[in-house]
Amino acid sequence: MSSEAKPSLGSVLVIGGCGFLGHHVVRLLLRDYTCSVSVIDLRCTRNRRPDPDGVSYFEADITDLDRLEAIFSQVKPDVVIHTASPPAQGNDKVSHALFKKVNVDGTAAVIKACQKTGVKALVYTSSASVVSDNSSDLINADERWPTVRGKDQTEYYSETKAAAEELVLASNRAAEAPKLLTCAIRPSGIMGEGDTMVLYHLINVYRQGRDNVQVGNNDNLFDFTYVENVAHAHLLAARALLLTAASKTIPLDHERVDGEAFFITNDSPVYFWDFARAVWAAAGSPRGTEHVRVLPRSVGMVLGFLSECFFWAIGKPPTFNRQRIVYSCMTRYYDISKAKRRLGYKPLVPLDEGVRRAVKWTLEQQEKSKAQ
Amino acid sequence: MGLAQQAIYFLLHPNQLRAIIQWKVWHEPVHRRDPSKETPTEKSCFHYLNLTSRSFAAVIQELNPELLMPICLFYLVLRGLDTIEDDMTIDIKEKEPLLRGFHELMEKDGWTFNGNGPNEKDRDLLVHFDDVIAELKKVKKPYYEIIKDITIKMGNGMADYALNAEHNANGVNTIADYELYCHYVAGLVGEGLTRLFVASNLANPKLLDRMELTESMGQFLQKTNIIRDVHEDWQDGRRFWPKEIWSQYFDKWDDLFAPENREKALQCSSHMVLNALKHAEECLFYMAGIRDQSVFNFVAIPQSMAIATLELVFRNPAIFERNVKITKGDACQLMTESTQNLRVVCDVFRRYARRIHKKNDPRDPNYLAISAQCGKIEQFIESIFPTQDPKKIAADRRHPNDQPGMDTMDAIYLVMSCVAIMILVGVSMVGVAWLMGANMEKMVRGLDQALGGSVRSPAPIANVPGRDEL
Incomplete structure (x- = not known):
């Protein structure tokens, strides 16, 4: 792509730009767009671009509104991409407080800062889990599905993501700043270089030789999404919001991007255990499926319950529990027609290529940490 | 198979027998031809249809009367062309003008052809082709024009390939060549059929705006046949698998059949299956545009057979040793299921997609791509027949007490x-x-x-009526 053909996004501020998703957003901004890039993160040492790339880094806690406003006034962003979120791990009081503080209060502060400094477009990273109750199947779900809130939502992390998404979408063309346009991206199962969750756990399962058990019948489809595609969707959304901001009329309902949420996937749901096996094969597993024993879901649930009892007795958080069984037997995939139609979204990298890249990176990281 | 062998087989596979009986006993054709009202030339056409086609004769004869004769003749004309093209005893100098000019020959009253070699199995059709020509004259003009147009395109395509084959004995090279070949032998037939369905108002005219759907119907069938027949074609010295695919696994085509290369050969074949499976969603989409039950049966049966055949050949080493085909029982079950409605055919596609996914091997380079393609088929079916309704989910959440479920009190x-x-x-x-x-x-x-006896027995009563015990 020649530099003339690259679309312009003006001044872009990426919040969480040193994080897993955020640093890919920064990379794509530099690769595919004409713009000046700034980053806010708690610490700006990891995933930092080399100085010649011209990215400005600011260390800040996003719940600190004064600090945010000061940076916003200095950077004067046209576009804010808000990807910051703590890892969705932990189910205790401390992590719940952190989810609430960063996801809800932090996002509220980001919105305030946007409204006060004349930002045109805010793209928020939500999560596809906001419509999941963590036990029922989601079969080809699209944006018409209701979000699961309050006591129906068993994962507090998802509750806070949904609450923040609601704040972001409510601030679209709001009275406080009618010019601010917002939208939310709901990615499902992000994986890729920099991921320390999905692939890290799966590869550990293989290393520990636990790849010989399959829970459930493996007919359940699941959406995993390569991180670059998610980053790409954010930038398409930012560009659509800027175009809307520049036009005099409000777009028709079926074309609207502002005030809307979008599911983003790789547009290729795969059977849950097939994904795991593809990861193991990429990590060097020479095995097929002959050695695999199939454990019915019900048996898995009993074992999960026993494990929970055991860990409760010894007073530690369980490493294996019923929720893990539920997840591995759940159907959970999405229809992303809306993003295709309104954002012009299409995954840049197919799923198998994404898995290859992500596994290669994870193995390299493990080699490095061993060498140290 | 001998009778005794067959009896033992069905004893061990009662489901197969059940499917066959079910089809033979319960299948009620939507339309039946009425031989008592047919002219001798019509009768002759059906005679040759039955003689030359194994798979299509039955479904054609159950078609809506409006299209019965046009499609029967369309089939016979193409079969005639094919009989000339296939016959290696006819010199190319004689063959080329026959193929390119077939649309004119089929308008000549009384034209017949007896230049086929004695071993050509369908030579009788051309020897009595005057009967077909006589019937073609009676076909409604719009239908005839479609048949003629496809005959021109097909004849020229076959002539080009015949000339090409003279020069190039090495078979198909790129995937684009492969799909072009499938277009000539199957896509064009599909084009003619879709135009006939729409012209007779038995299919949605929108199919004409989305000709890629028709193309997929033909590609899906032809690619499946090419994968299945690989061993037979190899023995006949022909190769239709594109070099662009097999060269990723082998340097020489013959190596594909060496027993020591089985695993590699299977990987190559699953690459071919993946390539064919890409058409499945468009085939289902196409079938949603059919308005007439007999036409639906006509198009759906071969498609169901194709996905079942793909499942049969997928990771099946036997395809490199012999000809494999689906069992009679499976075929009957598929025919029963393909003569209902789109929903049942979708169930067939989903069932076989899942079976393919179950046979998938993580060591295969196309493992995840095949899994994703099976997922795509399932997702497409969900988009036509959704399982979940967001309105209902929202309503259930608002009134959780209405939800069927079981807590402790329940x-x-x-x-x-x-x-x-x-x-x-x-x-x-x-x-x-x-x-x-x-x-x-x-x-x-x-x-x-x-229990110990605390009830005092009353005075014994003599002559109690009724029985003493039960």
């Missing part, structure tokens, strides 16, 4: 009502027994004695 109620019903049944049985004259006192006494 379980207790259930157990209590079971116990109550058992008591009720017990009591009424005793009551009925008493009404019918059972001697309750004797039973109570027996029970009492067993």
Whole structure:
């Protein structure tokens, strides 16, 4: 792509730009767009671009509104991409407080800062889990599905993501700043270089030789999404919001991007255990499926319950529990027609290529940490 | 298979026998031709249809009367062309003008052709082609024009390939070549059929705006045949698998069949299956545009057979050793299922997509891509026949009490009502027994004695009517 053909996004501020998703957003901004890039993160040492790339880094806690406003006034962003979120791990009081503080209060502060400094477009990273109750199947779900809130939502992390998404979408063309346009991206199962969750756990399962058990019948489809595609969707959304901001009329309902949420996937749901096996094969597993024993879901649930009892007795958080069984037997995939139609979204990298890249990176990281 | 062998086979596979019986007994054609009203030339056409086609003869003869004759003749014309193209005893100098000019020959009254070699299995059709020509004259103009147009395109395509084959004995090279070949032998037929369906108002005219759907119908069938027949074609010295695919696994085509290369050959074949499976969603989409039951059956049966065949050949080493085909029982079951509606055909596609996914091997380079393609087929079916309704999900969440589910109280109620019903049944049985004259006192006494005896027995009564025990 020649530099003339690259679309312009003006001044872009990426919040969480040193994080897993955020640093890919920064990379794509530099690769595919004409713009000046700034980053806010708690610490700006990891995933930092080399100085010649011209990215400005600011260390800040996003719940600190004064600090945010000061940076916003200095950077004067046209576009804010808000990807910051703590890892969705932990189910205790401390992590719940952190989810609430960063996801809800932090996002509220980001919105305030946007409204006060004349930002045109805010793209928020939500999560596809906001419509999941963590036990029922989601079969080809699209944006018409209701979000699961309050006591129906068993994962507090998802509750806070949904609450923040609601704040972001409510601030679209709001009275406080009618010019601010917002939208939310709901990615499902992000994986890729920099991921320390999905692939890290799966590869550990293989290393520990636990790849010989399959829970459930493996007919359940699941959406995993390569991180670059998610980053790409954010930038398409930012560009659509800027175009809307520049036009005099409000777009028709079926074309609207502002005030809307979008599911983003790789547009290729795969059977849950097939994904795991593809990861193991990429990590060097020479095995097929002959050695695999199939454990019915019900048996898995009993074992999960026993494990929970055991860990409760010894007073530690369980490493294996019923929720893990539920997840591995759940159907959970999405229809992303809306993003295709309104954002012009299409995954840049197919799923198998994404898995290859992500596994290669994870193995390299493990080699490095061993060498140290 | 001998009769005894067959009997043992069906004894061990009762489902197969059941499917065959079900099809033979319960299949009721939407339309039946009426031979008593047919002219001798019509009868002759159906005779040659039955002679030349194994798979299409039955479904064609059950077609809507509006299209019965046009499609039968369309088939015979193309079969005639094919019989000339296939015959290696005809010199290319004679063959080329026959193929390119076939659309004119088929308008000449009384034209027949006896230049086929004696071993050409369908030579009789061309020897009596005057009967086909006589019937073609009676076909409605719009239908005839479609048949003629496709005959021109097909004849020229075959001539080009015949000339090309003279020069190039090495078979198909790129995937684009492969798909072009499939277009000539199957895509064009599909084009003609779609135009006939729409012209007779038996299919949605929108199919004409989305000709890629028609193309997929033909590609899906032809690619499946090419994968299945790989061994037979290899023996005949022909190769239709594109070099662009097999060269990723082998340097020489013949290596594909060496027993020591089986695993590699299987990987190569699953690459071919993946390439064919890409058409599945468009095939389902196409079938949604058919408005007439007999036409639906006509298009759906070959498609169901194709996905079942793909499942059969997928990771099946036998395809490199012999010709494989789906069992008679499976074929009958597929025919029963393909003569209902789109939903049932979608169930067939989903069932076979899942079977393919179950056979998938993580060591295969196309493992995840195949899994994703099976997922795509399932997702597409969900988009036509959704399982979940967001409105209902939202409503259920607003009124959680309406949700069918079982908490502890429900379980207790259930157990209590079971116990109550058992008591009720017990009591009424005793009551009925008493009404019918059972001697309750004797039973109570027996029970009492067993427990130690505190009930004083009344004075014995002589001549108690009824029976003593039950």
